[in-house]
Amino acid sequence: MSSTTQSLDKLLFTPGPLSTSASTKQAMLRDLGSRDLEFLTLVRDIRTRLLRLADVAEPAYAAIPLQGSGTYAVEAAIGTVVPRGGKLLILTNGAYGERLVKIASVLEIAHTRLDFPEGEPIDADQVGAALDADAALAYVVLVHCETSTGLINPIAAIADAVRTRGRCLLVDAMSSFGALPISVETLGIDVLITSANKCLQGVPGCGLIIARRARIEACAGHSRSLSLDLHTQLRGLDQDGQFRFTPPTHVLLALAQALDELDREGGISGRGARYVQNQRELLAEMRRLGFRTFLPDARLSPIITSFLMPADPKFDFTGFYQQLSERGFVIYPGKVSRADCFRIGTIGHVFPSDISRLCAAIAEVLRDMGVALS
Numbered sequence: 001m002s003s004t005t006q007s008l009d010k011l012l013f014t015p016g017p018l019s020t021s022a023s024t025k026q027a028m029l030r031d032l033g034s035r036d037l038e039f040l041t042l043v044r045d046i047r048t049r050l051l052r053l054a055d056v057a058e059p060a061y062a063a064i065p066l067q068g069s070g071t072y073a074v075e076a077a078i079g080t081v082v083p084r085g086g087k088l089l090i091l092t093n094g095a096y097g098e099r100l101v102k103i104a105s106v107l108e109i110a111h112t113r114l115d116f117p118e119g120e121p122i123d124a125d126q127v128g129a130a131l132d133a134d135a136a137l138a139y140v141v142l143v144h145c146e147t148s149t150g151l152i153n154p155i156a157a158i159a160d161a162v163r164t165r166g167r168c169l170l171v172d173a174m175s176s177f178g179a180l181p182i183s184v185e186t187l188g189i190d191v192l193i194t195s196a197n198k199c200l201q202g203v204p205g206c207g208l209i210i211a212r213r214a215r216i217e218a219c220a221g222h223s224r225s226l227s228l229d230l231h232t233q234l235r236g237l238d239q240d241g242q243f244r245f246t247p248p249t250h251v252l253l254a255l256a257q258a259l260d261e262l263d264r265e266g267g268i269s270g271r272g273a274r275y276v277q278n279q280r281e282l283l284a285e286m287r288r289l290g291f292r293t294f295l296p297d298a299r300l301s302p303i304i305t306s307f308l309m310p311a312d313p314k315f316d317f318t319g320f321y322q323q324l325s326e327r328g329f330v331i332y333p334g335k336v337s338r339a340d341c342f343r344i345g346t347i348g349h350v351f352p353s354d355i356s357r358l359c360a361a362i363a364e365v366l367r368d369m370g371v372a373l374s
């Protein structure tokens with residue numbers, strides 16, 4: 001299967017927004033009223049299905065959709081859960097971890113950061129030690145898949161260190177949810193944040209929070225923002241099934257279709273298997289061309305791969321990007337501060353045959369540029 005057969009769009013090999021199926025885009029060709037029974041049923045259904053994907057159920061857990069991109073949902077989660085006077089431990093090993101620090105700073109939330117080098121996994125023992133050293137750190141937040149490098153943090157060990165110490169755990173699983181199994185209750189995650197347009201393969205415009213219900217219900221009055229308040233968002237959904245403010249109706253229509261397609265692909269394990277195949281194809285072809293990855297093999301993930309820029313002075317990323325884009329393939333700049341990289345995502349509605357075509361185009365562009373690798 002190849003995705004280009006159904007669309008004239010360029011293929012997106014990025015961290016998001018991602019390529020979506022034609023049927024997901026088509027599902028948006030409706031106008032629904034926000035109070036209409038059809039829409040309320042749609043929201044109800046999506047929320048239940050999200051819980052199932054996270055391996056949890058009502059009433060102990062609740063799924064809360066929130067308008068905006070993923071960052072809005074992360075900001076809402078942090079700003080709602082951490083009370084005034086509360087203190088947050090932020091675990092970082094890349095640009096998306098850095099964004100968590102920025103959110104805490106803007107919201108004026110007291111925080112301690114525990115930094116690990118980019119490309120090195122967060123170490124659960126050090127997390128435990130940091131929590132033991134400061135009893136005030138009642139909240140912990142981290143990024144599951146650091147989309148800047150592609151590295152997946154060892155969530156089970158970290159969650160264990162947090163849970164056994166009775167602290168509250170928030171996880172930015174934006175780029176991993178839908179691709180990797182995340183059993184929220186088994187791991188002891190209090191709040192998981194993702195969005196419609198990454199591995200769920202919906203369109204952008206809605207953040208998705210899966211949380212222990214009691215945790216959110218205890219947060220009345222915490223939020224520093226009116227619109228980014230998960231407590232009142234959940235209360236509104238409980239009371240009348242509605243969003244408090246204009247809901248992204250088209251985005252939710254697309255998400256329902258995307259969730260059907262996720263089921264048909266065999267759920268998270270089926271989708272994850274395709275991403276693994278995509279990435280395997282990418283690595284084989286890129287290595288044949290002489291590219292090297294930023295991460296060692298054992299740390300690579302099926303989500304996204306950071307490649308080192310070729311050393312040949314004839315290589316120019318802007319030209320490379322442009323030439324690929326003209327051929328219908330969109331890649332992404334790097335986001336690693338200690339190495340010059342570019343990124344190729346293997347998530348979204350793209351298939352191994354699309355990866356081969358991308359790599360054939362890369363070979364062509366390198367030849368045109370006169371770049372010699374290896």
Ligand SMILES: *Cc1c(COP(=O)(O)O)cnc(C)c1O
Pocket residue numbers: 015016069070071072074096143144145146147172173174175195
């Ligand atoms: C994509 C992503 C986000 C959200 O980014 P937006 O641009 O706000 O959608 C947050 N965290 C991670 C790890 C991501 O990959």
